[in-house]
Amino acid sequence: MSTETIHRDQNQFCTFHVDQFFFGVEVSKVQEVVRQQALTRVPLAPREVSGLMNLRGQIVTAIDLHRRLGLPERSGGQPCMNVLISTEDGAVSLLVDRIEDVLSVEPDSVEPAPETLQVELRRFIRGVSKQKDRLLLILDDAKAMDLSA
Amino acid sequence: MDDIVKEFLVESRENLDRVERDLVALEKDPNTPGLIAGIFRGVHTIKGGSGFLGLAKVESVSHAGENLLSRLRDGKLVLTAEAVTTLLALSDALRQCLDGVEHTGHEPEQDFAALLSKLAALQSGQAAPVAANPTNPANSTNSTNPSDVVPPPAPSAKTEPAHPAAPASAPATSPGAGASESNVRVDVGLLDKLMDLVGELVLARNQIVQLTSGREDSAFNAASQRLNLVTTELQEEVMKTRLQPIGNIWSKFPRVVRDMAQELRKQVRLEMDGQQTELDRTIIEAIKDPLTHLVRNAIDHGIETPAQRREAGKPETGVLFLRAYHEGGQVNIEISDDGRGIDLARVKAKAVEKALITPDQALRLSDREALQLIFLPGLSTAQKVTNVSGRGVGMDVVKTNIEKVGGSVDLQTEKDRGSTVKIKIPLTLAIIPALMVTSGGDCYAIPQVSLVELVRLDGGQARKGIETIMGTPVYRLRGNLLPIVSLSQVLGNAPCDFSKAEAVNVVVLQADDRQFGLVVDQINDTQEIVVKPLGKHLKGLAVFAGATILGDGKVALILDVLGLAQNARVLSKTRERKLTEQAEATDGAQLARQNLLLFSLGEDRRLAIDLGTVGRLEKFPRNTVERAGSQEVVQYRGQIMKLMRLSDCLSYPGLDGEPGDSMQVVVYSEHGRSVGLIVGRILDIVEDAVRLQSDDARAGVLGKAVIQGRVTELIDVPGLVRSFNPEFISA
Numbered sequence: 077m078s079t080e081t082i083h084r085d086q087n088q089f090c091t092f093h094v095d096q097f098f099f100g101v102e103v104s105k106v107q108e109v110v111r112q113q114a115l116t117r118v119p120l121a122p123r124e125v126s127g128l129m130n131l132r133g134q135i136v137t138a139i140d141l142h143r144r145l146g147l148p149e150r151s152g153g154q155p156c157m158n159v160l161i162s163t164e165d166g167a168v169s170l171l172v173d174r175i176e177d178v179l180s181v182e183p184d185s186v187e188p189a190p191e192t193l194q195v196e197l198r199r200f201i202r203g204v205s206k207q208k209d210r211l212l213l214i215l216d217d218a219k220a221m222d223l224s225a
Numbered sequence: 226m227d228d229i230v231k232e233f234l235v236e237s238r239e240n241l242d243r244v245e246r247d248l249v250a251l252e253k254d255p256n257t258p259g260l261i262a263g264i265f266r267g268v269h270t271i272k273g274g275s276g277f278l279g280l281a282k283v284e285s286v287s288h289a290g291e292n293l294l295s296r297l298r299d300g301k302l303v304l305t306a307e308a309v310t311t312l313l314a315l316s317d318a319l320r321q322c323l324d325g326v327e328h329t330g331h332e333p334e335q336d337f338a339a340l341l342s343k344l345a346a347l348q349s350g351q352a353a354p355v356a357a358n359p360t361n362p363a364n365s366t367n368s369t370n371p372s373d374v375v376p377p378p379a380p381s382a383k384t385e386p387a388h389p390a391a392p393a394s395a396p397a398t399s400p401g402a403g404a405s406e407s408n409v410r411v412d413v414g415l416l417d418k419l420m421d422l423v424g425e426l427v428l429a430r431n432q433i434v435q436l437t438s439g440r441e442d443s444a445f446n447a448a449s450q451r452l453n454l455v456t457t458e459l460q461e462e463v464m465k466t467r468l469q470p471i472g473n474i475w476s477k478f479p480r481v482v483r484d485m486a487q488e489l490r491k492q493v494r495l496e497m498d499g500q501q502t503e504l505d506r507t508i509i510e511a512i513k514d515p516l517t518h519l520v521r522n523a524i525d526h527g528i529e530t531p532a533q534r535r536e537a538g539k540p541e542t543g544v545l546f547l548r549a550y551h552e553g554g555q556v557n558i559e560i561s562d563d564g565r566g567i568d569l570a571r572v573k574a575k576a577v578e579k580a581l582i583t584p585d586q587a588l589r590l591s592d593r594e595a596l597q598l599i600f601l602p603g604l605s606t607a608q609k610v611t612n613v614s615g616r617g618v619g620m621d622v623v624k625t626n627i628e629k630v631g632g633s634v635d636l637q638t639e640k641d642r643g644s645t646v647k648i649k650i651p652l653t654l655a656i657i658p659a660l661m662v663t664s665g666g667d668c669y670a671i672p673q674v675s676l677v678e679l680v681r682l683d684g685g686q687a688r689k690g691i692e693t694i695m696g697t698p699v700y701r702l703r704g705n706l707l708p709i710v711s712l713s714q715v716l717g718n719a720p721c722d723f724s725k726a727e728a729v730n731v732v733v734l735q736a737d738d739r740q741f742g743l744v745v746d747q748i749n750d751t752q753e754i755v756v757k758p759l760g761k762h763l764k765g766l767a768v769f770a771g772a773t774i775l776g777d778g779k780v781a782l783i784l785d786v787l788g789l790a791q792n793a794r795v796l797s798k799t800r801e802r803k804l805t806e807q808a809e810a811t812d813g814a815q816l817a818r819q820n821l822l823l824f825s826l827g828e829d830r831r832l833a834i835d836l837g838t839v840g841r842l843e844k845f846p847r848n849t850v851e852r853a854g855s856q857e858v859v860q861y862r863g864q865i866m867k868l869m870r871l872s873d874c875l876s877y878p879g880l881d882g883e884p885g886d887s888m889q890v891v892v893y894s895e896h897g898r899s900v901g902l903i904v905g906r907i908l909d910i911v912e913d914a915v916r917l918q919s920d921d922a923r924a925g926v927l928g929k930a931v932i933q934g935r936v937t938e939l940i941d942v943p944g945l946v947r948s949f950n951p952e953f954i955s956a
Contacts, residue, residue, distance in 0.1 A: 114778075114779055115780075116667065116772075116779060116780040116781065116782065117667055118763060118766070118769070118782065119665075119667075119716035119717050119718070120716060120717055120766050120768060121762070121763055121766060122762065125762055125763065127780075128759075128772055128780040128782075129780065130774050130778055130779065130780050133424075133425050133428065133774065134757075135757045135758075135759070135760070135772045135774070135780055136760070137759070137760040137762050137763060139762070165760055165761050166760065168760060168762075221762075223762050
């Protein structure tokens, strides 16, 4: 792979909605996106863990981004999607409300998150990219998945 | 790396394993025919291969060894302990070279000059007189004649005889040609992959079988039946490919034992039984280090020096016995020595010194509990820290590692007779039979290994069967009290109200040495499940051992019975520590549950003794009491046992035991000495959480508490005995 393609890959973001916010994660980190799956509840687990799902024989932990980011609970019955992030210990699923396109983000369009953003949310955001008619929040996926942080 | 080089590395290591084993065997019995020839062939094969591959150092070192070995083989030299040590060093040097080739692609820089000159010297016979010198400290066996280096091995010493069929037939220059036609070397990664795939197949099979169950289509049913059988068979066979004999890890122990015995100037004979016992390779890997640790422990702590053994009237050579066998779907491994045993008093003293328990608790601990202290982190009873052990990391790590693979460790010891460590481990971890249960609408799997029995209580039985003691539910199972744990409560759901239940399903489980009943909503069936690990977010949940995928594709959690028991406080892992914390927190009030012997002294005085300190209860007729000096004694089990009157000891005037023809005596024993304590009338044995008020504690009395609604004084038997019998303190 040439350096140019690496560069381009880093600028490609898989985007999705959680609550009223518009988030993005680098495409290279996303293993795949799957529809809503049956989840097995895990008692005693941290509340951000929605449950376990069966992804073709692999057991994957699903983390509810609403809860993780301190946003209001997803209203009952509202469908969700799984964004599967590949990690060293296998995939982890981030539950989001709705998936959107893969977007290119110019590095110079990214600014640090404004100080005024609520602290609870701000710690999970690596930067804000100014898109034409809206703002894309770049999710710190590692922090979002590390429940001890 | 070249395949041919890889093959050479693997074969050479195997050869070295055999060479080392044979060397140690040869040292024991130099007259075993064929051994020296086998060793020679092993080294020769390595030399041949290294020449072929251009590994100059391996070639020169093995060549020097070969020269010495050929003279030994032809009987021109006598094998001395020094020669064995040097040859073992040769093996180490070769391994070092092989490691170098594997990791860096070329041989290490080292030139092994010292080793080469030593080999040359031995070969020319120069070093022989030195080795034969009986005062040479390096020679642990203190013997000039190698034939009596160690007493002849007992018949049960299953040291492998020679390996005539081994690489002997292989032409030296072509390693690998010797491999028999019926064997194929397979990459371990491939086997793991196969096992994974079989796991998937088992899941698919489970799904198909579930789908078939409601159908009428007989052809389809037959096909699925067939699939079922074939899958089961395939699973078993693939599992077998991953099994390895435990002898594979044991084979290095003769060397370990020899080296340690020499270093510590001890004489140890290693006996092994059941090398062929097979285990899954992942488990073999996991228990390798714990086993080595236990072997080293046994030699370092257990077996005494020859002088000490002679004094104790034991043969100078200690025996370390390794045994492995299958039993009930599990593998048992025993490591026993005939050494000095574990000194419980010292273990307790050490635990107190390290503040792991309080002195008060130390007195109350039963022998069994005291033995468990060894598994606490940070406890080592070695008098001095040696190279070998005594660093305080050890038994707790052994226990954790074994428990990690679903095994258990048990320890038995007898003073001056030795100790035995018993390890039980499952055959495999990948696919296990499990009982499926439902709780709160979710399905959970319970590994069948922990399952003891299932009990169902219907109707009135359900409402009355479960009783409570201070809010803790229990069930009387054939006369024994079984603590009851509600799964839904453990999992944070609503606790179940037994008084309203229509039926109660109790799964009786075994955790460590304790049983408890787990109440679940529904018991479904048993299934072979494929164990999958949980992600790191859930690793901290001790109540779950993993997860599995059910026939319908859903994920189910696997319960960790040990974790569950600990979570529900049926079994507390760091019990001793908790006691310490509790004692501090409740300011002198002891809430630990104890088994107590209740008795009365006189009309209205009630006393209690911790049952753990009671050796035996005896009844002596009054007329058997004799006097020695001013001391009352009785003849007891061929010894003269002192008697103490509890009423005198505690200065309760006028309460001179019970009237009548016989006396109740509590026998207390320590270090083989016994003393009899004359108590009043024995009332009962109770298990109770005692809230102790120790404001009036004094020598021999721990304090008072309310037991069975009566104020009762708690007697500290060991303390009392010691304060009246100074000889017990010195012991």
